[in-house]
Amino acid sequence: MWDTLLIAFALMLVIEGLLPFLIPGVWRETFRKLTEAGDGQIRFIGLTSMLAGLLLLYLVN
Numbered sequence: 001m002w003d004t005l006l007i008a009f010a011l012m013l014v015i016e017g018l019l020p021f022l023i024p025g026v027w028r029e030t031f032r033k034l035t036e037a038g039d040g041q042i043r044f045i046g047l048t049s050m051l052a053g054l055l056l057l058y059l060v061n
Contacts, residue, residue: 019027034042 034045037045
């Protein structure tokens with residue numbers, strides 16, 4: 001089980017690093033806009049991300 005968790009974490013780091021590596025200017029501007037967003041908007045983005053991940057896990061399994 002730990003192997004799978006570490007693989008998932010490693011893949012998350014690779015995916016998270018793609019945008020700053022490929023298009024740093026766009027990533028910086030997007031991140032700047034995100035820092036100006038309200039708590040409710042950030043929570044909605046987090047909830048949407050979690051639900052999309054759960055849906056993807058459900059579809060894969």
